Amino acid sequence: MASAALAHSHAPEHAHYTSTGLNSNKIAIWAFIGSECFFFASLISTYLIYKGRSIVGPFPHEACNPPVCATALKPILNIPVTSTSTFVLLMSSLAMVLAHSAVVRGDRKYSKIWLAMTALLGSTFLGFQAYEFTSFVHEGLKITTNLFGSSFFVLTGFHGAHVTAGVLWLMTLLFIDIRRGLAPRDAINVDCCALYWHFVDVVWIAIFTLVYLIK
C-alpha cells in the first residue's frame, strides 16, 4: 500500500536516529539548565526581597551595634576571601574546558590531569565555603538567626550542593578515565558534565555580585 504520505524508509531504523542531528543527552542537559535558572532565580529573588529586612544582626555589609545586637558585630561578609574562592571557581571552568578538549582529541594524559584539576579546584571552592559557613556560625550568624542567615545559607548552601554533585560527577569521569580511558566518543558525556559545571559557575557569578558586592 505504497503512497506518498506514508513512504517507508530504512534510514531511521538505526536506534540512534534523531530528528535534529543533536545528542539527546545534550538537549536534556540544556533543558535542565533552563529549569535550574528558575530554581536559582527563586532563591536569589528571596534573598534580594529580604535584603535589608533582618530585624536582628549580624548583617552582611553593616556593623551591628547595641541595642540591636547584644554585642557589637562587624559586617559578616568577607570579600577578600570570597573573591579568592570566586577566582578559584572561575579557573575551574577553564580546567573543565581543557579537560573536554583533551577528551575530544583523545589525549589520555591531559584528560586525566584537567579532570582532576577541575575536581580539585571545585573542592577547593567547597573548602572555602565550608570555612566561610563555620566562621559565620562562630561569629553569630546561623541559619535560624535572621532573614539574612536563612536566605544566605539556603541560597549558597544549595549552590554548594550543586557544586558537590558536580565534583562527584567529575570524579566518576576521572575514575572511568583511569579504569578504561575516555575515548573521543565519550566526549559527549564529558560535554554534559562540562555544561552543568559551567552553569554552576555562572550561577556563582550572579550570587557573588548580588549577595557579596552589592550592598
Place this chain on the structure above:
Amino acid sequence: MAADHSSSDAHTAPTPHAHEEHHPDWGTYKWVALILTVITVGEVWIYYLPNFTSTRFFVPTLLTLSAVKFAIVVMFYMHLKYDAKLFRALFTGPLTIAIIAVISLLFLFGHLAIRA
C-alpha cells in the same frame, strides 16, 4: 572533533550538518579566563572605592560587569555561540522569563520603584 553535536556513534540523522563544528581553541579559552580574572579584580577593586560605591552608578556597573562574565562563560565555555540554535533557545528563553520574574518581584516587594 564532531563529538559535540552529533550522536555518540558513527550513524547520524539524515539531515546534513549545515553548520561546521567550530571549537574555540586554547587561545580563546585563555583570553576568556584572562577577561574573567580582570573583571573580577575590577569588581572587587571598585567595591573598595567609597567615592564610587555611594554613587548611583555602582550597582549598574557591577551588574553590567557580571553580565559580561556570565555571557562569555555561556558563549565560549558552554560554546553556545558555536552550537545549534536549539540550545540557545532552551537557555535564553527560560533565562529571560526568570529575569523578568525576578525584577517583577523586586517591584512587588518594594525594592524597586518607578521614580515619577
Place this chain on the structure above:
Amino acid sequence: MATTVAAPRHAVGPARYESGIWSWLATTDHKRIGQLYLYTALAWFLIGGFEAEIIRTQLYGPNGRLVSFETYNQLFTMHGTTMIFMVVMPLSAAFFNYLIPLQIGARDVAFPRLNAFSYWVFLAGSLFMNVSWLFRAAPDAGWFGYAPLTTPPYAPGPNIDFWLIGLQILGLSSLAAGFNFLTTIINLRAPGMNLMRMPIFTWMSFVTQFLLVLAFPIITVAVTFLMFDRFFGTNFYEVAAGADPLLWQHLFWLFGHPEVYILILPAFGLVSEVLPVFSRKPLFGYPVMVYSGILIAFLGFGVWAHHMFAVGMGPIADSIFSITTMLIGIPTGVKIFNWLGTMWGGSLRFTTAMKFGIALVGLFTIGGISGVMHSSPPSDLQQTDSYFIVAHFHYVLFGGSLMGLFAGLYFFYPKITGRLMDERLGSWHFWLTFIGMNLTFFPMHFLGLDGMPRRIASYDANQGWDMNNHIATIGAYILGAATLIFFYNWFRSMRRGPVAGNDPWGAATLEWTISSPPPVYNFATVPTVTSRYPLWDMKSAQPAAAPRPAQPAGRVPTAEELGIPMPTPTVKPFVAALGLTIAFTGLISHKNLPILFLGAATFVATLYSWLLTPLEPEH
C-alpha cells in the same frame, strides 16, 4: 473472533522480567508506563471523588455535622491536592506516555528508564501523602497551603509535613517526565515530521512540558523554604523575624498559575484530536492553535498575582495583572472558535468521545467567562474566597480538563486495549456527567454572589444558601453514579467489547496505522511523514466513510524477528524511586537520620548502577 496478540518482547534481561508482576516492575515500555499512570490516576479519582461526596453531604443543608471541622479541612485539602496532582496530571501523563511516541513515529521516549522512574516516584508521592489519613493527620491547609498559616505556630502537627514532602516527591516525578518528553518531542520525530506537522496533542503536550520544567522549580523552592522553617527553624515565613507574609503567595502562584495551564493544555490537545475525526474535517486553523498554545504558556507566567487581588498590592500592580489576565483570555478564546470552526460544515458523528469533546468547548467557555469576571480587581474583590471562584475553577477543571480527558479515554481506549467501549453505557456516562456537573457547580455561582465563603465546614440556615446547596449535593451524587457507570463500562469492555482493529474511528495520525494494542516496538519500519494527516492523505480523496473493520489477526512479528533492539527491562528505576521514598520517610519521622541515609544511599547507588549500564544490549 481472533484478536491481535501482543507480541512477546525481545529483551535481554532476566527471564523473570518477561511476564507477571516483575514485568511491570521492570518495564521501560512507554505503553506500559502509560497504563500504570492511567490506572493509578483512576484509582485516585475514586478517592478524590469520595472526598468530594463527603464534603457535599456535609454541605447539603445548614449546620451539617457529618464530619468534624478539622476533618472537613483535611477533606477539602486532600480533594483538591488529589484531583490536581494525582488525577488530572497523571491522566495527562498517561496520554503523554502512551501517545507521544506513537504520534511522532518513535519507538519509545528519549529516556525510557527515566520514564519508569517518573512513574514510580509519582506512585510513591501519592501514597506518601495519603498515608497521612492513617494517622488522622491529612494535610488541612488547602491545596495551596498558605504560609504563615502552615508555619509551626499555627500548624504544629505532621499534617503539613506530609503535604510538603509529598509535593516534593510528586514534583520530582513531573520534572523528570518533563525533561524526558521535551527531549523526545524535539529529537525523536519520524523523518519528515517537522514541528508544524506534529499532531496537535503532541504540540500541546510539548508546550506543557516547558511549563512543567519551568514552574516546578519555583514550588520546589517555596516548599523547601517552608520545610526548612518547619524542620530547621529558619525564618522564611516567620513574620516575627521580619518575613513577608506574601512571599509564599507570590512564589506559590508563580508556580500555580502555569500549573493550571499544565492542567488544561493536554485536555485541549485531546479534544483537538477528537473533534476533527468525528467532524471528518481537519482541525480548523492548526497554526493558530499552535501559536495560541505557545502564547498561553508565555503569558501564563505573567498573570500570577491575579490570585492575590485582595492582599493589597496597590493599584499599579493590580492594574498590570488585570491587563495581562484579560490578555490571556484572547489566545484561549481563539481556540474555542477554532473548535467551532472545525465542526462547522463537518459531517458529525456523536460518539461518546465526541460528546465529551463538544462538552469541553461549551463548559470551558462558561468557566472562561467567570474567569474573565475575576480579571477585574474590583469585581474580584466581591468574588474572591467565595463559591463563585469554586464554580469557576470547577467549570474549567471538570468541565474543561476532565471532560477532555474523558474524550481522550473513550477515543484512545481501542488503541490501548484493542476493543471498543460500549457506546450506550458511554452515553449514559456522558449525560449523567454533564447533568451532574452542571447541577453541582452552576448553583455555586449564585452561592458565591450571595456571599457564601469558601472552605467553610458548615453554614447557618436562613442565609438564602440552602436551596442551591441542596441542588449542588444532588448533582454530586449524580456524578458519583455516572463515575460508577464509567468504571463498569471500562472494565467490562476489556473482555466483552467489540474488537477494534487498527483504526476504528477513521482517524488521521500515525498511531492509527499500527495494531491495537501496538506491538512493543510500535512501528515495524519507521514511517516517513509528508503531511499533517498521514492516514487521511493516504486514502484517495476523503476520509473513510465508515470505521475500518477489524483486521484479521496475523501474528505480529516480535522485535527480535525484525531485528529491532529494545531497551532491556530493569528494576533500577523502581529501586531508585524506593530509595528516594525511604529517604523522605526518614525526614518526616522525627528526622530519623539512619533511615534518611539508608534511603539516600540506596538512591545514589542505584542511580550509579543505572547510569553506567547501557540502555540497550550492545549490537
